[in-house]
Amino acid sequence: MSIDEQLVRVLHEKGDHFISGEELAETLGVTRTAIWNHISRLRDLGYTIDALPHHGYRLAGIPDKMLPDEIRNVLTADSFVSKIHAYDRADSTNDIAMRLAEGGALEGELVVAEQQLKGRGRLGRNWFSPKGSGLWLSLILRPSLPPSAAPQATLAGAVAVAKAIRETTGCEAHIKWPNDVVIRGRKVCGILTEMSSDMDRIRHIVLGIGVNVNVDAGAFPDELADIATSLKIESGRELSRLALLGAVIQRFEEGYQEIRTGGFEALKDEWISLCDTVGKHVRVTAEGRELDGVASGVDFRGNLVVRLPNGMSEHIISGDVAVIE
Amino acid sequence: MSIDEQLVRVLHEKGDHFISGEELAETLGVTRTAIWNHISRLRDLGYTIDALPHHGYRLAGIPDKMLPDEIRNVLTADSFVSKIHAYDRADSTNDIAMRLAEGGALEGELVVAEQQLKGRGRLGRNWFSPKGSGLWLSLILRPSLPPSAAPQATLAGAVAVAKAIRETTGCEAHIKWPNDVVIRGRKVCGILTEMSSDMDRIRHIVLGIGVNVNVDAGAFPDELADIATSLKIESGRELSRLALLGAVIQRFEEGYQEIRTGGFEALKDEWISLCDTVGKHVRVTAEGRELDGVASGVDFRGNLVVRLPNGMSEHIISGDVAVIE
Numbered sequence: 001m002s003i004d005e006q007l008v009r010v011l012h013e014k015g016d017h018f019i020s021g022e023e024l025a026e027t028l029g030v031t032r033t034a035i036w037n038h039i040s041r042l043r044d045l046g047y048t049i050d051a052l053p054h055h056g057y058r059l060a061g062i063p064d065k066m067l068p069d070e071i072r073n074v075l076t077a078d079s080f081v082s083k084i085h086a087y088d089r090a091d092s093t094n095d096i097a098m099r100l101a102e103g104g105a106l107e108g109e110l111v112v113a114e115q116q117l118k119g120r121g122r123l124g125r126n127w128f129s130p131k132g133s134g135l136w137l138s139l140i141l142r143p144s145l146p147p148s149a150a151p152q153a154t155l156a157g158a159v160a161v162a163k164a165i166r167e168t169t170g171c172e173a174h175i176k177w178p179n180d181v182v183i184r185g186r187k188v189c190g191i192l193t194e195m196s197s198d199m200d201r202i203r204h205i206v207l208g209i210g211v212n213v214n215v216d217a218g219a220f221p222d223e224l225a226d227i228a229t230s231l232k233i234e235s236g237r238e239l240s241r242l243a244l245l246g247a248v249i250q251r252f253e254e255g256y257q258e259i260r261t262g263g264f265e266a267l268k269d270e271w272i273s274l275c276d277t278v279g280k281h282v283r284v285t286a287e288g289r290e291l292d293g294v295a296s297g298v299d300f301r302g303n304l305v306v307r308l309p310n311g312m313s314e315h316i317i318s319g320d321v322a323v324i325e
Numbered sequence: 326m327s328i329d330e331q332l333v334r335v336l337h338e339k340g341d342h343f344i345s346g347e348e349l350a351e352t353l354g355v356t357r358t359a360i361w362n363h364i365s366r367l368r369d370l371g372y373t374i375d376a377l378p379h380h381g382y383r384l385a386g387i388p389d390k391m392l393p394d395e396i397r398n399v400l401t402a403d404s405f406v407s408k409i410h411a412y413d414r415a416d417s418t419n420d421i422a423m424r425l426a427e428g429g430a431l432e433g434e435l436v437v438a439e440q441q442l443k444g445r446g447r448l449g450r451n452w453f454s455p456k457g458s459g460l461w462l463s464l465i466l467r468p469s470l471p472p473s474a475a476p477q478a479t480l481a482g483a484v485a486v487a488k489a490i491r492e493t494t495g496c497e498a499h500i501k502w503p504n505d506v507v508i509r510g511r512k513v514c515g516i517l518t519e520m521s522s523d524m525d526r527i528r529h530i531v532l533g534i535g536v537n538v539n540v541d542a543g544a545f546p547d548e549l550a551d552i553a554t555s556l557k558i559e560s561g562r563e564l565s566r567l568a569l570l571g572a573v574i575q576r577f578e579e580g581y582q583e584i585r586t587g588g589f590e591a592l593k594d595e596w597i598s599l600c601d602t603v604g605k606h607v608r609v610t611a612e613g614r615e616l617d618g619v620a621s622g623v624d625f626r627g628n629l630v631v632r633l634p635n636g637m638s639e640h641i642i643s644g645d646v647a648v649i650e
Contacts, residue, residue, distance in 0.1 A: 122523065122525055123525055146642050146643045147472060147475075147520070147642075148473065151524050154524055193523060193524045194521070194522070194523045194528075195472070195520075195522050195523070196519070196521050197520050197522075198447065198517060198518060198519045198520070199447075199479055199504075199518050199520075199643055200643040200644075201643070262613075317473050318524055318526070319525075
């Protein structure tokens with residue numbers, strides 16, 4: 001842990017109380033001048049630190065930034081997040097996570113960025129990822145499962161985001177198959193799940209989650225203006241990205257634990273209860289075909305089940321779904 | 326093309342006829358001394374080249390080595406193999422091909438090695454890949470298909486190898502689900518298909534094929550002695566690995582063309598006709614479960630369909646299958 005991280009931790013522990021420069025210097029094993037330098041660096045990072053003669057220092061505010069130590073603070077003590085890779089800007093957190101995973105990164109390594117320059121969405125689309133106003137993260141997963149179970153991770157991700165949004169904002173978030181989270185029909189979150197596997201086993205999954213948190217209405221590019229929204233727009237207030245991140249990770253861990261142990265049923269039920277696609281008349285564009293039917297549920301692999309007019313059911317692995325009724 | 330490759334090509338074109346050093350020098354735009362040096366290098370590579378005063382040089386024999394120019398010679402003119410990466414030794418041709426693919430290698434790039442030091446099989450097993458006596462190859466594929474279609478490539482590979490073996494050796498090769506090719510019940514070929522994908526599309530597949538061609542009976546390690554065989558053991562003669570490679574690639578292209586255009590039916594029928602698992606009473610060990618039933622076919626995704634005693638059918642995505650009757 002760096003001196004900065006140790007310093008933040010000690011200040012956090014002290015809560016509302018001041019701690020003297022002398023005590024800090026002793027605790028961290030550095031000079032008082034060094035403490036002063038680190039305090040000043042933390043202020044540059046966005047920390048508000050009160051300083052009073054004869055009292056010392058006190059943490060008065062943390063920046064809503066994706067800093068490893070602050071992220072660690074919003075995770076549970078037994079969180080499966082094993083390592084945090086935080087970037088000010090990244091081309092794409094999924095690209096970084098895929099490279100890390102190919103290089104041997106472990107289950108639970110987390111990549112976050114303040115800004116993505118080339119954020120990617122499904123089907124080769126771009127993902128708008130402006131600086132400081134979203135949750136742009138990628139999680140490395142190494143479940144001992146066959147590749148056909150990978151879509152379950154996407155579903156667990158969507159459930160986690162929808163629940164975390166409901167808990168932290170009160171907004172009525174729904175899931176749109178397979179992996180969008182929407183509020184009032186507008187997209188607030190997208191998930192891009194990438195995988196390396198053989199035909200028997202998943203080698204690694206990278207679960208990319210993008211949530212529009214504090215994006216202002218005017219900030220979306222024209223092509224998204226009518227279809228995208230943000231939590232700030234929907235709730236009418238600025239939200240803590242860190243708090244949302246903590247909730248997303250915690251909810252995801254619960255669902256992921258079920259998947260890993262082969263118990264997809266409870267998660268599936270939860271997914272269906274949050275989904276606003278199931279029960280609706282839908283048009284599916286998939287694998288070059290278009291078909292109309294009623295979305296009747298998901299199967300144990302996470303595929304959408306669509307009941308066709310002829311009474312047969314199709315299991316849709318991938319594609320675009322539009323609710324038409 | 327290197328001078329060596331050009332020289333081999335010209336000698337090939339001349340067939341049984343001699344060509345003078347002077348003509349070679351002129352054709353290739355180098356000195357006669359250079360020609361002499363290159364001839365001597367080709368001999369070191371294993372080429373037999375006759376040399377007669379006043380006549381010149383004549384190609385009398387090529388080495389059974391995985392040299393790019395010789396491989397190109399056994400491929401059809403319109404082969405989809407776009408580039409050949411040949412190694413004397415490699416840790417694993419699949420590892421190399423995966424790295425190449427991640428770096429942007431194209432559809433049809435082929436990796437071959439004389440020897441694999443860390444050849445890999447399914448389920449984390451090793452693949453015995455001794456020097457010069459097998460076909461150890463990996464093909465990079467970039468089909469525009471969903472990841473669930475990837476097992477079809479494995480099936481196309483198994484069909485291609487079984488047919489190529491039958492054509493070049495006359496041996497009765499069969500397929501054992503999902504991806505082994507066997508002769509008299511003993512394994513002569515294994516296939517390891519690896520993939521990088523998102524949930525909608527395959528990014529790339531690496532189809533790894535290992536065929537025991539000229540492996541001698543005594544050369545197999547103890548644990549393989551009773552379950553593995555080679556084409557040399559089965560046919561009683563040394564075989565040209567290059568000729569087999571040409572046949573495998575050609576047959577694979579035919580099946581792969583069907584898959585890419587969504588026509589899996591013909592390939593599936595061919596697979597079933599070559600398979601000695603279908604119709605048999607089998608025990609399947611898959612995803613931590615064991616089940617007995619009758620293998621009744623494969624579904625459109627390449628999964629084995631097993632009819633259970635209760636009349637239900639299970640679609641097996643991955644696992645080990647043993648014929649028990």
